[in-house]
Amino acid sequence: MAEIILHHYPLSLFAEKIRRILAYKKIAWRSVEQPIMAPKPELTPLTGGYRRIPVLQIGADIYCDTACIARRLEQLQPEPACLPADQAGLAALIEDWADHRFMSQVVPPVVVELLPVLPPGVLIDRAAMSPALSEEAIRRAAPHALGQARLSLDRLESQLHGRPFLLGDAFSIADAACFHPVWFLKQSARLSAEIEARPALAAWLARVEGFGSGDVRPMTAAEALAIARASEPTDVAGGEVAAAEEIRPGDTVTITADDYGPEESRGVVARLSAAEITVRRRDPVVGEVALHFPRAGYRIRKQ
Template sequence: MSDLIFHHYANSPFSEKVRTIFGYKKLPWKSVLIPAIMPKPNLTALTGGYRKTPVLQIGADIYCDTALIANVLEQIAPAPTLYPPETEGVARTLAQWADSTLFWTVIPYIFQQPAAIQSILGGATPEQMKAFAADRAGFRGNAPRISVGEATGSLLEYLRRLENMIGNGKHYLLGAQPCIADFSVYHCLWFVQKAKEVASILDRAPRLQAWMARMAAIGHHQFEAMSGEQALEAARSASPANIDAAFVNTFGIALGEQVTIAPTDYGIDPVEGELVMATDNELAVRRTDPQAGTVVVHFPRLGFQLKKI
């Protein structure tokens, strides 16, 4: 198998989700650190403009969005599973809630409190903080905007609900072992925990704090640093994997047509290419870049919009 090349930055909560999945599945990986804000020239050469973090690269195949990345890692290392059959439906649904609703409760809770921002962006100059704010203003797209008071009240209620899910012999949200729901909820609360000045809200949920300690103990397994230039070379020297999947056409668009794919919530910059895959849960386009060569960029179907050019 080609190297698992992971494009991320340290304080990215969604990156922590995947880093912990690497740890759970004992998968070695290559670490490519990217800027937290645009421009990201090496990554853009691979993705064609997708700007969310993180991104997983396997040779000349580029996987966007952690929901899809988790599926890919499950295929590579089926055990231990992220999707126990007896709870798969509810686990995926809870994970989707965490990655959207819970995440967009945590973000205003943290970033509308100046003391918390210092924890997340510690050491940043006023110019860097201004650049970060400008980047995120354009990044938000259609994401909901709520006040810090609304975010605090909602987060307290969500913590109460999550606290109730743990106990009575359950060490994790849905059973004795972690599943995709645990990793999705964990990365949101990990981000709250990093904002030390406002992290005391977690003290309201002691069982949840013990669960977070168990999740943190999973770690990130083994990884080695890789430069962005080395990642580009890995893409140039590889060919995209053969696609052998049933075509599920709900768009009235044929394979081989030029399309754009973009998130529907935030970071909505479109990626343009030739449609080469549309399955029940995945979309993909082939594109060529002078730096990256020919790559196939993959997206989950849920949360993304496909349009014919």
């Protein structure tokens, strides 16, 4: 199998979610560090317009959004499992809550704390993705968001009382999704006290951090593009299309996140299911690639 390549940067919350899963599963991976803000000239040839981090690359198959990435990793290496069969629905619900609501509570107060050390212009860049991510909006949102985050931390503390992980004895995608906002909170020396004030939460954080960084080796973005150029998409077979589905394989579509980030990716539908969509696209830099997206959280428009 082609190498597993993660395009990310160190401070990315969502990349940390995937880095925890890779470490837990002991999957060897290659690390390509991408810029924290646009332009991303060595990422967009793979994704079209999609600029969020992380992106997983396996040859010429490109997986966007951590929900899609996590499930592909689970397919490639089912054990140890991150998607417990008997609690898959609950795990996915917690994942969605953490990736959206909990994350949105943690980001404003932490970003305000980190403003002196963040790269110049990063919030101007983020404001282009959503007005709610401008410096003014984040400063205004921070006090209320921190109060809401404390309520969420209390709930996690309660859930972790008497158990090592959120769903019981084993790490799952629920832990990975809740970990990255707590990990981001820890980036502020002042706000990390919120974690230490909750002993079960602090012990859980240390337990997940104890997985380490895993089997990772660096790779340049140019090397990753060369791998895509020398490969062909392989994960394009299968899928099922409901009779009522308006989009069919062979249709040209655009895919855009429904929360923030106006950039769109365009391609021809290769595979479609209730949960995911795969499109083929061609780029002059890398040739043909297959883009994989979850359907939850994305607008798909037939052209």
